[in-house]
Amino acid sequence: MTPIAIREALRSIAGEAGPAAWADLSVSTEHPDESAVRGVLYPQGIAAGHCIHGRGPGFAEALDDLRSNWAQARALTDKNSIRRMALAIIEITGDQGECADAALRGAGFDQQQIARLGALACSEATRLAAGGPFRIITITGANAQAAGLLAPLRADITHDLPLGG
Numbered sequence: 001m002t003p004i005a006i007r008e009a010l011r012s013i014a015g016e017a018g019p020a021a022w023a024d025l026s027v028s029t030e031h032p033d034e035s036a037v038r039g040v041l042y043p044q045g046i047a048a049g050h051c052i053h054g055r056g057p058g059f060a061e062a063l064d065d066l067r068s069n070w071a072q073a074r075a076l077t078d079k080n081s082i083r084r085m086a087l088a089i090i091e092i093t094g095d096q097g098e099c100a101d102a103a104l105r106g107a108g109f110d111q112q113q114i115a116r117l118g119a120l121a122c123s124e125a126t127r128l129a130a131g132g133p134f135r136i137i138t139i140t141g142a143n144a145q146a147a148g149l150l151a152p153l154r155a156d157i158t159h160d161l162p163l164g165g
Helices: 003-017 059-096 101-106 111-128 142-147
Strands: 022-027 037-042 052-056
Touching: 003 022, 003 037, 003 059, 022 059, 037 059, 052 059, 059 101, 059 111, 101 111
Parallel strands: none
Antiparallel strands: 022 037, 037 052
């Protein structure tokens, strides 16, 4: 595998885990078995402490083992993410009267997590707090661009407007 292919595989694994995830692959001479290549994934970031390991005799094998171990650990990670998102939905709704996906992105969740876990988090928020049912409002316009959605075209905005007075 090339270094760029390894980096892209690590980005893919970390991307599944969430916006703060960190993944790395290294070669070591210090391990007594034949697994000289070690992979690590920190699903909630390198400072969070919890990590998943993978190993193998080569880069591809270590990445495959890391993916497999992440798949097994993902259920627990999703459960924790659903709980954190539910609490964020309750807090945002209490502060703003509704919970927009842009506000959840501001609270540290990425759009993929919101799309995949949002409905479960709303159900959990409803279970945890009075005032439900809770829901996530999808934002369109300028804030939607962070989610990869196209903002609606506006005829009153042009690129030739003078910026100075």
